[in-house]
Amino acid sequence: MSQPVTPPQPAPRPMTPAELAAYRARQQSRSRALAVVLVLIVILFFAITLVKLREEAARHRPVSAAAAPVAPATAAPTGTH
Amino acid sequence: MNTATPPTPTALALDADWRDFFALTKPRVMTLVIFTAVCGMLAAPGSLNPVLAFTAILCIAVGAGGSAALNMWWEADLDAGMKRTRHRPVPSGRMEATSARDFGFFLSGASVVTMGLAIGWLAAAILAGSIFYYAYVYTVWLKPRTPQNIVIGGGAGAFPPLIGWVAVTGHITLMPVLLFLIIFMWTPPHFWALALFVQTDYAKVGIPMMPVVAGERSTRLQILAYAVVLLPLTLLPWWLGYTGHVYGMAALALGLVFVALSAKVGLRHRADQGDTMKPEKRLFAYSILYLFILFAMLVVDRVATAYGV
Numbered sequence: 001m002s003q004p005v006t007p008p009q010p011a012p013r014p015m016t017p018a019e020l021a022a023y024r025a026r027q028q029s030r031s032r033a034l035a036v037v038l039v040l041i042v043i044l045f046f047a048i049t050l051v052k053l054r055e056e057a058a059r060h061r062p063v064s065a066a067a068a069p070v071a072p073a074t075a076a077p078t079g080t081h
Numbered sequence: 082m083n084t085a086t087p088p089t090p091t092a093l094a095l096d097a098d099w100r101d102f103f104a105l106t107k108p109r110v111m112t113l114v115i116f117t118a119v120c121g122m123l124a125a126p127g128s129l130n131p132v133l134a135f136t137a138i139l140c141i142a143v144g145a146g147g148s149a150a151l152n153m154w155w156e157a158d159l160d161a162g163m164k165r166t167r168h169r170p171v172p173s174g175r176m177e178a179t180s181a182r183d184f185g186f187f188l189s190g191a192s193v194v195t196m197g198l199a200i201g202w203l204a205a206a207i208l209a210g211s212i213f214y215y216a217y218v219y220t221v222w223l224k225p226r227t228p229q230n231i232v233i234g235g236g237a238g239a240f241p242p243l244i245g246w247v248a249v250t251g252h253i254t255l256m257p258v259l260l261f262l263i264i265f266m267w268t269p270p271h272f273w274a275l276a277l278f279v280q281t282d283y284a285k286v287g288i289p290m291m292p293v294v295a296g297e298r299s300t301r302l303q304i305l306a307y308a309v310v311l312l313p314l315t316l317l318p319w320w321l322g323y324t325g326h327v328y329g330m331a332a333l334a335l336g337l338v339f340v341a342l343s344a345k346v347g348l349r350h351r352a353d354q355g356d357t358m359k360p361e362k363r364l365f366a367y368s369i370l371y372l373f374i375l376f377a378m379l380v381v382d383r384v385a386t387a388y389g390v
Contacts, residue, residue: 026096033099044139046133048199055130 097176104170105153105181106146106188113372114145114241116348121260121374124383125249133199137248140196141241145206146189148237151216154181156224163282172389185216196248201300204248211240225287231276235268236261238258242376256323259314260379266311270304270343271368277301277346278358278365297351304364305340305347315375328382332375339371 032034118141121181122134131139153171161172170176189212219234231384233246246257276283277300283290291300310368315336319329345360 023096026098028094030099044136048136051130051132052199 097180099168101170101176102184105150105176105184106143107149107153110149110238111142113369114238115142116266116373117260117376118142118241118245120380121245121257122249123380124242124260124338125246125257127249129249135246137196137200137204137245140192140200140205140208141244143188144192144196144212145215145241147185147190148212148215149193150181150185150188150345151212152185152220154178154185154217155220157181159286159288163279165279165282189216200248201251202243203251203253207240207244207247211237211244214240225313226289228289229289231272231288231291232269235265235272238268255321256318259318259321259323260376263311263375266307266314267368267372270307270311270339271365271372273300273304274346274361274365274368301349304381306341308340308343308347312340318379324355324379325382325386328378329383331378331382335375335378339367341353342367349389 115138118138122129122137153169156166157169157171157178160166160169171178171181190208193205193209195211196208211298215234215237219230219237223230223234242260242264243253243257246260247253274292277297278293284293291303295303312333315332319326319332320326342360342364346364349360351358359390
């Protein structure tokens with residue numbers, strides 16, 4: 001069975017200086033956006049870790065400390081949940 | 082003699098811009114997703130650490146963005162045939178389809194895992210369910226097969242307040258289910274109003290939207306029917322004592338306007354020529370405003386109740 005013959009594709013021409021500049025600018029823009037997102041993710045996960053550690057510490061606090069007066073919850077439930 | 086000119090060799094295509102990736106997440110739809118999720122969180126009894134609350138909202142938004150990217154990857158061929166969607170990153174050629182797919186899977190997976198680790202696995206499971214519901218049940222399965230696609234697929238957009246509620250309380254009660262049902266019943270009249278004035282586009286790519294399959298008359302009557310059912314449904318939280326009078330009165334007033342605008346669409350016949358579809362466009366615009374105000378009133382009511390108003 002013969003293979004279909006595909007016509008030879010023309011080789012891509014080299015970029016003009018203007019196209020190369022646009023290509024590099026777009027790459028840089030993407031890299032910057034990715035860097036910002038990564039930094040924000042690191043900060044977010046650091047903050048989550050701190051909150052979780054604090055919650056865990058409060059959960060395992062000795063009974064005498066846990067028996068201290070606690071402020072009432074700020075969000076009062078509405079209706080019958 | 083062959084006079085055809087050979088194809089011009091092209092230079093390497095430009096990489097997709099970060100804005101194209103952002104566009105994949107359907108930011109305008111995400112606005113409503115974030116808003117309803119925030120309202121679900123604020124209306125829930127209890128409180129959540131602000132960092133965790135922000136994380137939960139971010140996960141819901143990113144999950145919605147991931148499922149939107151998967152939707153755009155799957156529907157790139159259809160999008161190319163519609164005026165409204167042909168400029169999206171994939172059909173316009175600014176981005177490879179596989180990039181959209183990978184981006185969608187990454188956002189979806191990352192949002193679910195982060196939600197599970199930071200908030201809880203019940204909220205993460207519902208988020209995963211909502212992504213699967215939109216990306217597979219609606220996009221792949223229902224949309225090309227049945228004119229009821231938007232009715233059942235509307236569930237995908239109804240998850241955010243439910244997830245927001247579960248993120249705060251850790252469990253599901255009747256109230257978040259009612260919030261889910263409100264958005265579920267709101268979606269058909271909202272979307273069909275749009276489908277009425279972009280009807281030709283859907284018909285062109287063979288999507289069985291209600292106006293294409295059942296006809297315009299039937300669609301108009303169904304819009305009215307859903308609006309009529311939606312009104313008492315939005316009043317249920319008030320009747321059942323989950324909310325106060327502030328929400329109840331607002332839901333009643335907003336719902337009556339919604340029914341009135343739906344009646345204008347439902348009971349009218351399109352003119353043969355020169356019909357600008359003004360009532361349909363007005364209903365579509367109002368439906369967005371309606372949901373925003375309704376969910377905002379849920380929060381206002383909660384604050385009012387807390388202060389004894």
